[in-house]
Amino acid sequence: MSNTYLDQFPAEAKVVRAAFYSSFFALAIGGLFGIVQTLHRTDVYRFMDSADYYTVLTAHGVLLAITFTIFFLVGVFTWAVTTSLDRGVENLRFTWAWYGLMVIGTAMAAIPIFAGFTDSIDMSASVLFTFYAPLQGHPLFYLGLVLFVVGTWLAGVDWFRSWRAWKAEHPDERIPLPTFMVLTTTIMWYIATLGVAAAILLFLLPWSLGLIESVNPLLTRTLFWFFGHPVVYFWLMPTYMMWYVMLPKFSGGKLFSDPLARVVFVLFLILSVPTGIHHQYLDPGIAEGFKFIAMTNTMFLLLPSLLTAFTVVASMEHGARQRGGTGYFGWLKALPWRDPVFTGMALAGLMFAAAGFSGMVNAGMNINYLVHNTFWVVGHFHLTVGTAVALTFMAVTYWFLPQITGKALWSRPVALVQVVLWFVGMTFMSNAMHRAGLLGVPRRTAEPQYEGVTFEAAVGSVGELNAQIALGGVILTISLVLFFANVIATGFNGRSDELPSNGYADALSGPEDAPLVLDNLKLWTAIAIVLVIFAYTFPLLSIVQRGGLFGPEVITFPVSLESLAPIAAALEYGGLATVDGVASAVTGALEPGRIAIAEVVR
Amino acid sequence: MSQSIDESTQTTEIGHDEYDPVGTLALIGLYFLILVALWIFVYFVEFLGNDPTVVTGSALLLAGVGHR
Amino acid sequence: MGALLVVVAFTVPLFVELRTVLSWVGVELTVLESVALAAVAIAALLVWALWPESDGPDSSNAG
Numbered sequence: 001m002s003n004t005y006l007d008q009f010p011a012e013a014k015v016v017r018a019a020f021y022s023s024f025f026a027l028a029i030g031g032l033f034g035i036v037q038t039l040h041r042t043d044v045y046r047f048m049d050s051a052d053y054y055t056v057l058t059a060h061g062v063l064l065a066i067t068f069t070i071f072f073l074v075g076v077f078t079w080a081v082t083t084s085l086d087r088g089v090e091n092l093r094f095t096w097a098w099y100g101l102m103v104i105g106t107a108m109a110a111i112p113i114f115a116g117f118t119d120s121i122d123m124s125a126s127v128l129f130t131f132y133a134p135l136q137g138h139p140l141f142y143l144g145l146v147l148f149v150v151g152t153w154l155a156g157v158d159w160f161r162s163w164r165a166w167k168a169e170h171p172d173e174r175i176p177l178p179t180f181m182v183l184t185t186t187i188m189w190y191i192a193t194l195g196v197a198a199a200i201l202l203f204l205l206p207w208s209l210g211l212i213e214s215v216n217p218l219l220t221r222t223l224f225w226f227f228g229h230p231v232v233y234f235w236l237m238p239t240y241m242m243w244y245v246m247l248p249k250f251s252g253g254k255l256f257s258d259p260l261a262r263v264v265f266v267l268f269l270i271l272s273v274p275t276g277i278h279h280q281y282l283d284p285g286i287a288e289g290f291k292f293i294a295m296t297n298t299m300f301l302l303l304p305s306l307l308t309a310f311t312v313v314a315s316m317e318h319g320a321r322q323r324g325g326t327g328y329f330g331w332l333k334a335l336p337w338r339d340p341v342f343t344g345m346a347l348a349g350l351m352f353a354a355a356g357f358s359g360m361v362n363a364g365m366n367i368n369y370l371v372h373n374t375f376w377v378v379g380h381f382h383l384t385v386g387t388a389v390a391l392t393f394m395a396v397t398y399w400f401l402p403q404i405t406g407k408a409l410w411s412r413p414v415a416l417v418q419v420v421l422w423f424v425g426m427t428f429m430s431n432a433m434h435r436a437g438l439l440g441v442p443r444r445t446a447e448p449q450y451e452g453v454t455f456e457a458a459v460g461s462v463g464e465l466n467a468q469i470a471l472g473g474v475i476l477t478i479s480l481v482l483f484f485a486n487v488i489a490t491g492f493n494g495r496s497d498e499l500p501s502n503g504y505a506d507a508l509s510g511p512e513d514a515p516l517v518l519d520n521l522k523l524w525t526a527i528a529i530v531l532v533i534f535a536y537t538f539p540l541l542s543i544v545q546r547g548g549l550f551g552p553e554v555i556t557f558p559v560s561l562e563s564l565a566p567i568a569a570a571l572e573y574g575g576l577a578t579v580d581g582v583a584s585a586v587t588g589a590l591e592p593g594r595i596a597i598a599e600v601v602r
Numbered sequence: 603m604s605q606s607i608d609e610s611t612q613t614t615e616i617g618h619d620e621y622d623p624v625g626t627l628a629l630i631g632l633y634f635l636i637l638v639a640l641w642i643f644v645y646f647v648e649f650l651g652n653d654p655t656v657v658t659g660s661a662l663l664l665a666g667v668g669h670r
Numbered sequence: 671m672g673a674l675l676v677v678v679a680f681t682v683p684l685f686v687e688l689r690t691v692l693s694w695v696g697v698e699l700t701v702l703e704s705v706a707l708a709a710v711a712i713a714a715l716l717v718w719a720l721w722p723e724s725d726g727p728d729s730s731n732a733g
Contacts, residue, residue, distance in 0.1 A: 332625075347676070366649075508618045
C-alpha cells in the first residue's frame with residue numbers, strides 16, 4: 001500500500017489537482033501562442049494580420065506569466081502547508097471558493113482578450129501583460145484580474161489559518177520550513193499586490209468604465225511595477241521552495257542548511273517590493289535619485305539568489321557524495337541524471353545561473369540603457385520565468401502527478417527527453433534573443449524590420465539569429481507536446497500501489513540551528529513595509545504633484561482593430577506632445593522631490 | 603513515477619560535520635569567473651563600443667529634443 | 671545514459687557561441703561549418719562514452 005499525498009489528504013489532493021490542471025490548460029494555450037508569435041516575428045511563417053500579433057502577445061503574457069504560474073504555485077503551496085503541518089485545510093469549502101474565484105477571474109480576463117481576435121464582438125483587451133495606460137482594455141479584463149488576485153489573497157488566508165490552528169496545538173515548535181516559505185511568500189504577495197489593486201481599482205477600472213476622464217499614465221505604470229517586479233518572486237519563491245525542499249531529496253541527500261533557507265526567504269520578503277522602479281530606468285518623470293535607490297535594493301537582491309545558488313548546489317553535492325561521488329567536479333557524475341525530476345530541476349537551475357548574468361546587466365542603471373526595451377529583456381525573462389520557473393514546475397510535475405492522482409507516470413524516458421529538449425530549445429531561442437537585443441532589435445513589435453534601419457551583427461547575421469529563435473521555438477513546442485502527452489496519458493493509467501511516499505527533504509543543519517528571530521513574521525513584515533515606504537513615497541508624491549492624480553490631459557486609446565488608424569494618427573500627435581512633456585519632466589523632476597525632502601527635514 | 607531517496611544507490615551516510623562542500627566551492631567559483639568575464643564583455647565591448655541603439659537611441663533623441 | 675544526454679545538451683550553447691569566440695581570434699566559421707563541427711564533436715563524445723569497455727583486456731585504456 002502506498003502512502004502518497006492522495007492517500008494522506010484525498011480531499012486536498014483534488015484541489016491541488018484542479019489547480020494543476022488549470023495551470024496546464026493555460027500553459028497549453030499560452031505555449032501555442034508562443035510558437036505563433038515566434039514564427040510571425042521572425043518572419044518565418046506569417047498567417048495572421050500583424051495587428052493580431054498584439055492580441056496573441058497579450059494572451060501569451062497573461063496566460064503564462066499569471067495564470068499558468070500562479071495556478072501551479074497555489075497547488076504547490078497547498079500541498080506544502082498540508083504536508084509539512086500534517087493537517088488538512090481548515091475548511092474545504094473555503095479552499096474550493098478561492099480556487100473558484102481564481103477560475104472565474106481568469107475567464108473574465110480571458111474573454112475580452114480573445115474577443116480581440118474578432119470584429120464581431122465589440123470588446124478587446126490587447127493591452128499586453130503590462131496594461132500600460134493610455135492603452136485601454138475592456139472593463140471585464142480589469143475586473144477579471146481583480147477577482148483573480150482576490151482569489152490568491154483568500155488562498156493566503158487559507159494557509160495562514162492552517163498555520164494558526166497548527167500553532168495553537170504546537171506552541172513551542174518552529175514553523176516547518178515549507179510552511180515558513182509559504183507564509184513569507186504570501187506576505188510579500190499581499191504587500192506587492194496593493195500596487196496593482198490601487199492601479200486597477202482607483203484608476204484603470206473607473207477609467208475604462210468611463211467614470212473618470214483620464215489617468216496619469218506614469219502613476220499607473222509605477223503602481224504596476226510596484227507589483228510587476230515582486231510578481232516575479234511570486235513565481236520564483238515556489239521554484240526556490242522546490243529547489244530547497246525537493247531537489248536535495250531527489251539528489252539523494254539532505255538540505256544543506258534550514259537556517260540559510262529561512263534567511264533567503266526573509267530577504268526576499270524584505271527586498272522584493274522596493275525595487276520595481278528598476279523597470280523604469282528609461283521613464284522620464286522619475287528622478288535619477290529614486291532610480292538609484294531602486295538599483296541599490298535590486299543589487300541587494302542578488303544576495304538571496306547567490307545564497308540559494310550555494311545552498312542548492314551544496315545540497316546536491318551532499319546527495320552526490322552519499323551516492324559515492326568524489327573529486328572537485330567528479331561528484332557531478334554521481335547525480336541521478338536519469339531521473340527527469342532531478343534533471344529538469346538541475347537544468348532549470350543552470351539556466352537560472354545564466355539569467356543571473358543578464359539580470360545583472362538589466363539591473364545596472366547605465367548598462368540597462370543598452371538593452372532597455374530590446375529583445376534582450378525578452379531573452380532574459382524566458383530564462384527566468386520561462387525556464388527556471390516553468391521547467392522546474394514541469395519537472396516537479398512528474399513527481400507530483402503520481403502523488404495527486406495515485407497513478408504511475410506514463411513514461412519516464414519521455415519525461416527525460418522533454419526536460420532536455422526544453423533546455424536545448426531555450427538555449428537557441430533565448431541566446432539569440434539576447435544577441436538580437438544587443439544589436440538593438442526592439443521587443444513588443446510584430447514586424448521588427450524597418451526601412452532605412454539595419455541591425456549590424458558583429459558575427460553572423462540577423463537572419464541567422466531569427467533562424468535560431470524560430471528553431472528554438474519549434475523545439476520548445478515539441479517539448480510542450482511531450483509534456484502534455486505524459487500528463488494526459490498518466491491520467492488514463494490505472495491506480496498503482498507502488499508509488500513513492502509523500503514527503504520532502506530533511507536538513508543537515510535543521511531549524512534548531514536557526515535563530516528564533518527568523519520566525520518572527522511580524523518583525524519582517526514591518527521592516528518590509530518601512531522599506532516600501534522609503535522607496536516609493538517620494539517617487540509617487542512627485543509623480544502625483546507634477547502629473548496630477550488623474551493625469552494631465554491624455555488621449556485614450558481603446559484597443560480594438562477598427563481603431564488602429566486613429567491610434568496611429570493620435571500616436572503621432574501624442575508623440576509630439578510627449579516631447580514637450582519630457583522637457584518639463586526633466587527640468588521639473590528634481591525640484592518637487594527636493595522641496596518635499598526639505599519639508600520633511602524641517 | 604519518480605524515485606525518492608534510492609537506498610540502493612546511497613553508499614555512505616555523510617553527516618553535518620564530515621561534509622565539506624569543495625565541489626560547490628569549485629562550481630560557484632567557476633560561475634563567478636564566467637559572470638565577471640561576461641560582464642566585462644558586455645560593458646566594455648557592447649556598451650562602450652557601440653553607438654546608441656534604435657530603442658535607446660530614440661529615447662536619447664527625445665531627451666535631447668526635450669532639453670532644447 | 672541520463673548524464674550523457676545532459677552532456678550532449680550542454681554542448682549546444684557552447685557550439686552556438688563558438689563562432690563568436692573564434693571570430694575574436696580571427697577565425698570565421700560559417701553556419702554549416704559550426705553545425706558540422708558540433709556534429710563531429712557530439713559523435714566523438716558518443717563514441718567515447720558508448721564504446722564497449724568490456725570487449726577484452728586489449729581494448730582498455732586510460733580514457
